[in-house]
Amino acid sequence: MALRPLDIVLLGAPGSGKGTQSARIAPAFCLTHISTGEILRAAVAAGSALGVAARESMKTGELAPDGIVIRIIRERLSEPDTAAGFMLDGFPRTLDQAVALDEMLAEADRQLTLVLLIDVPDRELVQRLADRRTCSDCKRGYNLVFEPPKVPSVCDACGGELYQRDDDDEAIVRHRLEVYVRQTAPLSGYYRAKGILATVYGGGRNPDQVYGDIKQVLTAARRQGASQPA
Ligand code: AMP
Secondary structure, three states: OOOOOEEEEEEOOOOOOHHHHHHHHHHHHOOEEEEHHHHHHHHHHHOOHHHHHHHHHHHHOOOOOHHHHHHHHHHHHOOHHHOOEEEEEOOOOOHHHHHHHHHHHHHOOOOOOEEEEEEOOHHHHHHHHHOEEEEOOOOOEEEOOOEOOOEOOEOOOOOOEEEOOHHHOHHHHHHHHHHHHHHHOOHHHHHHHOOOEEEEEOOOOOHHHHHHHHHHHHHHHHHHHHOOOO
16 A cells, blocks of 8 residues: 655744754655745845745745745645655745645645644744844754854854844844734644644744654654555
8 A cells, every 4th residue: 555645734933943843854754845935035045036026025024925925836846856745834824825735735636644833932932033043055044042053153064154034133023923823823723623733832842852742743644644545
């Protein structure tokens, strides 16, 4: 019997650790990691039409238009490296995006296996984003308190220079959290009603502890999938 692919969504507020956990989950479970935020940041840096269309919303902490991100995901999910399983990080962020995702997966005769919500209290999110740094080359994330680089401002993995994202400025962070509460948090109810939501608590815990819980949830989901026809 063929293994059902593990097709998952990582849900959580900005700063909840989606990027950090993705870097652990994707290689361990052989999933293709798709981050709309990373795709959009690369488009902005390249000055492409997509980047120009998304730049203003990103700068102010608003969401990019649904049509743009839905098109990105539709194209990305049609690529062969997603066939054996994918992990969406930062998509969907609105109900319309969630419905569009269901529709495009149904067209491909697939459906989400699981939606993993990383739950972190608001006060901790603001602090984490202030302490967050990212490698300008390999995009690895650091936290200056929990996971500092060995040499200040230098990426342990590739030697690239670490920077603070423009939208991690405190005023923009507060706005991004409001946008999350208003537009993205309701998705947990949408997926709970479908019976595919799993919540992992991430507050006051280091990334390894959170990953330990995630690993258990995903291992159980994969086992369950193995007992069903693909
Ligand atoms: P992230 O790296 O996931 O925090 O995303 C950074 C920014 O990219 C967000 O604040 C939005 O402006 C934009 N963005 C990323 N994903 C989406 C999405 N699914 N829908 C709309 N905007 C998005």
